[in-house]
Amino acid sequence: MxxxxxxxxxxxxxxxxxxxxxxxxxxxxxxxxxxxxxxxxxxxxxxxxxxxxxxxxxxxxxxxxxxxxxxxxxxxxxxxxxxxxxxPIYSYPAYIYEQSKEKIRVVVGGSHGKTTITSMIMHVLKILARDFDYVVGAKLEGFETMVKITKDAPLIVIEGDEYLASAIDRRPKFLLYHANIALISGIAWDHINVFPTYQEYLEQFKLFIESIESKGTLVYNKDDKEVQELVSNNNSSINKHGYKLPDFTINKGISYLSTAKGDIALQVFGKHNLSNLAGAFTVCEWLGVSREEFYKAISSFKGAARRLEYVADYDGSVVYKDFAHSPSKVKASIEAVKEQYPNNKLIAIVELHTFSSLNEEFLREYSDTMQGADEAIIFIDQNSFRQKNISPINALTIKKAFNREDAIYFTDIESLQLYISEIGHKEKNLLFMSSGNFGGINLVNLSDKFFNS
Structure with a gap:
């Protein structure tokens, strides 16, 4: 071939x-x-x-x-x-479907959390020595590549993206997989360059539910009102299995999942990650994984790359980086770090660089997303405006959009680095959030400057 x-x-x-x-x-x-x-x-x-x-x-x-x-x-x-x-011309999701027609296809969708949920499922299945293929959007510990396609594996776990498949196939990728088991983690407007209204964006998830194979299963987040309403309005005969945020506690910087057989220490934290865990558990149940097997395996899950990823710590201060860039992700990540370290001030830095985030109309979706941070910093590389042929955004517009008069706005990386190297680290944590790379800076080196300030 x-x-x-x-x-x-x-x-x-x-x-x-x-x-x-x-x-x-x-x-x-x-x-x-x-x-x-x-x-x-x-x-x-x-x-x-x-x-x-x-x-x-x-x-x-x-x-x-x-x-x-x-x-x-x-x-x-x-x-x-x-x-x-x-x-024959295929988009990559269409070709993955061609390669997996005879397999059970698990497709994880949603505006946020899909990489982590997919990673959790993969981690558990690997610990249990299950034979499976996969497609995931991040590098995971213990997995050599982000895609595995074999002839004999009976199952494939796929991170399902709602963005368009290709220039000649304008359907969302997740529609092309025809899931046997589908999951929707939550819905929050994104990709406004292809879905200019919220209703158009919402419609894609309605179609995703309709794309589930006959006698298939939808696993969904019952805590998300939009998802709950979509499921309630769907009259298909598929199985529908909701999940909710599980009970958990935090003690000395460690999150514990509360179970009938005692607390289980986790290596991830934040309500959004506990919700992700509940979604992964529900999918694994449908794949025949027992509760005890799941709990034992998930305790060693360290998270996906760039998803609340630890960078460094020193003298009681910690630095994390996160892929968060859309409004719902920014809010969830800030709340997670603040909840985990309530006694430290949180300095949250978000880089805006996607088409959606640089659109002045969409910017309003970020209102109040950084309220949980003690100090809010927004960074936009001035080169992003030129590359996307967008007019620069002024500081007043940024502050109004985020509803933070005290927000600090940088458009060049040198000024941001200088500021962080001079703010002092005592009883402070840093959280860097971006789907980009902050102008290519080395966050470990910048963390050292922060710790020495």
């Missing part, structure tokens, strides 16, 4: 290419730029294109399938050549 990846450098795209190569497929690919770690990962598997850029000469009738990444545009010369030759 010969498969060509157009835009092979994408996070999931390059991992899928590696997985198929390990399965014995002949893989080629192209991209106009390949960032790390994709570049090294592809090179280590002898899949790095010999040159960057698009070349229609790569596309021949010897290719059995084209996998098209979202980065490739409708006028991509390789795509046009493939269409001219009549080759």
């Amino acid at each position: 010969r498969v060509h990846f157009i835009a092979i450098g994408g996070s999931v795209m390059h991992n899928l290419a590696i997985a198929l190569s390990k399965k014995g497929y002949l893989i080629t690919g192209s991209d106009d730029y390949i960032y790390e770690p994709s570049r090294t990962n592809l090179a280590n598997n002898d899949l790095l294109p010999d040159k960057l850029g698009w070349d229609p000469e790569r596309i021949t009738d010897e290719i059995n399938a084209i996998v098209l990444g979202m980065h490739a545009k409708v006028d991509n010369p390789e795509l046009l050549k493939a269409q001219e030759l009549g080759l």
